Amino acid sequence: MNSNNSRRYDVAIIGAGPVGSLCALAHARKGARVALFEANPNGYDKLKGEWLHPPASRMLNQVGLRFGTQGHVTNGFVVFPEDGSDPIPLPYPGGARGLVLPHETLVLKLREAAQNEPNIDLIWAAARPTHDGRVTYTQNGVEESVIADRLVGADGRGAVVLRLLGLTSKPMVRSRMIGVRMDGAALPMEGYGHVFCGGLGPVFMYRLGDNSVSAVVDAPHEYSSREAVDLLLNSYVPSLPADIRSSFEEAVRKRRFKFAGNTIRPRIS
Numbered sequence: 001m002n003s004n005n006s007r008r009y010d011v012a013i014i015g016a017g018p019v020g021s022l023c024a025l026a027h028a029r030k031g032a033r034v035a036l037f038e039a040n041p042n043g044y045d046k047l048k049g050e051w052l053h054p055p056a057s058r059m060l061n062q063v064g065l066r067f068g069t070q071g072h073v074t075n076g077f078v079v080f081p082e083d084g085s086d087p088i089p090l091p092y093p094g095g096a097r098g099l100v101l102p103h104e105t106l107v108l109k110l111r112e113a114a115q116n117e118p119n120i121d122l123i124w125a126a127a128r129p130t131h132d133g134r135v136t137y138t139q140n141g142v143e144e145s146v147i148a149d150r151l152v153g154a155d156g157r158g159a160v161v162l163r164l165l166g167l168t169s170k171p172m173v174r175s176r177m178i179g180v181r182m183d184g185a186a187l188p189m190e191g192y193g194h195v196f197c198g199g200l201g202p203v204f205m206y207r208l209g210d211n212s213v214s215a216v217v218d219a220p221h222e223y224s225s226r227e228a229v230d231l232l233l234n235s236y237v238p239s240l241p242a243d244i245r246s247s248f249e250e251a252v253r254k255r256r257f258k259f260a261g262n263t264i265r266p267r268i269s
C-alpha cells in the first residue's frame with residue numbers, strides 16, 4: 001500500500017544513535033521541524049562508544065542532558081609503561097572533563113529527550129532516502145514518505161545516505177575489539193582512563209559504573225570466542241598490575257565480553 005501525502009520537515013535525519021539524536025535536538029532547539037528515523041530500536045546493546053571526550057560532554061550539557069550518577073567524570077588518561085616505570089598521567093588540558101557511561105544509557109537518554117521535544121517526530125522505521133528529496137519508509141505495511149529541505153546521514157555503518165550519494169567504499173575488517181566487563185575491580189588512578197602496555201597490544205581500562213570497570217583490547221579478527229579467551233589470558237593478563245589481574249581473569253573465564261569489528265573504510269570526498 002502507498003500513502004500519497006508526504007509530510008514536510010525542515011530536516012530529515014537518518015539514524016537515532018548518539019549523533020543523529022543529538023543533531024535532531026540541536027536543530028529542533030533552533031526551531032526546525034525534524035523527522036528522526038531509527039530502524040533498530042534495540043540496536044544499542046552492542047559493544048560501542050562509552051568514553052566521551054570533553055567536547056562531546058559539553059555538547060550534551062548544551063542540550064540540557066545531565067547523567068548524574070549514571071555517568072563517571074574523567075580527567076584524562078594515564079599510561080603504564082611496559083618496563084614497569086612510573087605511570088605517566090595525561091590529563092585533559094585546562095582541567096577539562098570527559099564523561100564515561102554505558103552506551104545504552106547515552107542512547108536511551110538522547111532518544112527520550114528527542115521524543116519529548118515538540119519539534120521532533122521520532123519515526124521507528126528503516127528510512128530509504130531518494131534523489132528527489134523524499135525519504136520513504138514502511139510502517140504497518142504502508143509505504144509513507146516525508147520531504148525535507150535538509151537530509152542528515154547519521155546512520156553509522158548502515159550508510160544508506162552515502163550509497164545515495166554514490167560515496168560507497170569497500171569495508172575492510174582489520175581486527176576485532178574485545179570489551180570485557182569486570183566487577184569489583186579497583187583502578188590504580190580512579191578518574192582516569194588506564195592504558196596498560198606490555199601485552200600483545202595495549203589494554204584500555206576505565207570505570208563504567210560504581211561496581212564495574214570496562215577493559216578494551218584488540219584481537220585478530222579471525223579469532224573465535226575460545227581463541228579470544230586464550231589470547232586474553234596468555235597475552236594480556238601478564239601486562240596488568242597484580243591487583244586487577246584476578247578481576248580481569250574472572251570476567252574472561254565467565255565470558256563477560258563482547259566483540260566488535262574494527263573496519264576500515266577509505267575516505268571518499
Ligand SMILES: Cc1cc2nc3c(=O)[nH]c(=O)nc-3n(C[C@H](O)[C@H](O)[C@H](O)COP(=O)(O)OP(=O)(O)OC[C@H]3O[C@@H](n4cnc5c(N)ncnc54)[C@H](O)[C@@H]3O)c2cc1C
Nearest residue numbers: 015017018019038039048049050051126127155156158260
Ligand atoms: C567497540 C567500539 C568502541 C567505541 N568506543 C568509542 C568511545 O569510547 N568513544 C567514542 O566517542 N566513540 C567510540 N566508538 C565509536 C562510536 O560508537 C560511534 O562513533 C558512535 O556510536 C557513532 O554514533 P552514530 O550515531 O554516528 O552511529 P551509530 O551509533 O552507529 O548509530 C547509527 C544508527 O542509525 C540507525 N540506522 C542505520 N541505518 C538506518 C536506516 N536506513 N534508517 C533508520 N535508521 C538507520 C542504526 O540502527 C543506528 O541506531 C566505538 C565504536 C566501537 C565499535
